[in-house]
Amino acid sequence: MSEKKAYTQAFQTGKYDKATGLLGKYDNVRRFWEDQVTAIFLRPALNDLVARKKKRLERMRILDVGCGSGDGYDLIMGVTTKHPGICDYIVNAVSDDMLKEYVGIDLNENLIQQALEYYGDNPKLRFETTDISQGMLPGFLDEEPPFDLYFTSFGTLSHFTSEQCIKIIADILRHAPEHALFMGDWLGRYTFEWQDLWHHPADQEYFMDYRISYIYPEEERATADVADFPLKLVCRQEIEAIIESASQEAGVAIKPLVYFDRSIFIGRHLDTGDYNKNCPKLRGPVNALFETYVRTDLENLLVDYVPRPGFEHLNNFFESFFMSCNTLVKYTMSLLGDYDCDTGKLECIPDILPSYPKPLQEAMETMRRVIEGVGWLKWGDVRANLIESVLGFALRKLEMELQPGTGMGHGLVGIFEIKK
Ligand SMILES: C[S@@+](CC[C@H](N)C(=O)[O-])C[C@H]1O[C@@H](n2cnc3c(N)ncnc32)[C@H](O)[C@@H]1O
Structure with a gap:
């Protein structure tokens, strides 16, 4: 019976499932397109930041806000210094020895628990369950030394109103050292995926009812009990206004280095058609x-x-x-x-x-x-x-x-x- 127990144990870990990049949160598009595009846009700024830290004989501290199960750690540590030639060694912008600490915070304790399962053995990584909807000062950031990179990814800032975002970013600006990076990630207002929502006026905040329906196989989507929750859609001008207000509130200068649209061709909801029935399933x-x-x-x-x-x-x-x-x-x-x-x-x-x-x-x-x-x-x-x-x-x-x-x-x- 020990065989039966061993196979049952293996099955229960979930790691015995057939590996496929065709479905799920970490599908091929997330790993080979979305994460990579984000990394490529982050590369120049991260290279400069690491070079500055090296000059000062200091190591990097990274804060991942809305870290989920710690996804930002692999993304950031996977950024390479350049596109490697066929014979080059791949050199990561932040080498393991240049990382002092990565701290991930998230409201959801299940996701923090999952992050701990994935990364709990690494002493440089720390995860905390924290609600940042009222900002991070006073609160979480009071207890922390400054970070060099304040990072959000995959729509995290869309969970908040403009007013909340201004407070969150102003707190980051107050807390930051004399030189740091901030990456803000929202949902775009005008993606083809939610063409049905384009008419909401851009001078008024708009929150869509978002459904994570895409994780279900197509045949189960209609009957699955999928919760919806509000996520804010933004265009560039709305981000510019948020950044300007946060800068004024904190009295700290912040300069945009780049804005980019991610997932025009392959957004998750193209395949569900939940917000545009004319979407091709790409x-x-x-x-x-x-x-x-x-x-x-x-x-x-x-x-x-x-x-x-x-x-x-x-x-x-x-x-x-x-x-x-x-x-x-x-x-x-x-x-x-x-x-x-x-x-x-x-x-x-x-x-x-x-x-x-x-x-x-x-x-x-x-x-x-x-x-x-x-x-x-x-x-x-x-x-x-x-x-x-x-x-x-x-x-x-x-x-x-x-x-x-x-x-x-x-x-x-x-x-x-x-x-x-
Ligand atoms: C779109 S997910 C992004 C997760 C992850 N960063 C990734 O790359 O997949 C947004 C995350 O923000 C977290 N979040 C939402 N509201 C929050 C709050 N008030 N305080 C802290 N985290 C929050 C959610 O729990 C969720 O994990």
Whole structure:
């Protein structure tokens, strides 16, 4: 009977489940697209911060506000100093020895408990259950030495009204040392996913009823008892106003380094259609692009954009954005169709027009070179395992380079420098 007990034990840990990147919170898109995009935008500021700390012979202290199960730790520690060349060693911006302490705080004790299960053995990590809705001073920050990076991720600041956000950020500014970074992460107002909500006036706060319905398989979504909760949608001007007020309240200067829209093409709610029934289900096929030994039907990546009348500037952006993505996908489909595996040659190469945006031209050219370079490989399903993941990264590149940083994606993120 010891076998039975051993297998039951293994099963109960949950770690015996089939590994898949096709579903769930940590699907392929979260790991290979959303976390990576955030890391790439954070890279320059983090490099500078670490260089300054090294000059002063000091190590980094990081605060992750709304840390959930400690997701920010892996994201921040995974930021590399540069895009590594094929022979380079990967060097992380914050090496283990440069980290003095990472502190994660969250309202939800179950998530803090999970964070402790994942990271509890690491003496440099500390987690605390804390409610920051009334700010962090007086309170949590009184007991803490200054942090070098005040970090939030994946929509955490959307849990709060503008007034609460101003207080939270003003407390961070008061608490910060003479030089620090702050990353603020909200939900964007104008993502295609919630086109039904676009009409709410931008000069008034708006909270959507958010449902985490996407974690259920499609067939269970209609019947699942999914709780909803309010999350604030913002555009760039709203963040600018919050930052300006927080700066005035604390009497501390804070400068934006970059704003970026994250997840325009692959937002979680594209697949549920909860807030726009015309959404194509793109996250599933993009997860499949990154999954080894799974071939994706590339037709499922094509978007037939349905505009919402009366919102021309938004419609124009999405028309042109999705036309670029479609052009890249169709070009890839055409190359795959015209590739001769025996000769290793493309029989026909469609034109890349000079009128296309530069990021699109580069992405198309990359797909051609990759297909020509590896298409002849006879083992390891070169399409599923190599070509499709490059297409995933090419679409990610398009999104990163075409996004305006104004609220067009699931997430709208600002990275700021605090200077006293
Ligand atoms: C969108 S999740 C982000 C979680 C995590 N940072 C990630 O990257 O997945 C927002 C987090 O903010 C936390 N939160 C919401 N309200 C809070 C509050 N008043 N004080 C502290 N944390 C809060 C939630 O419990 C949740 O874990």
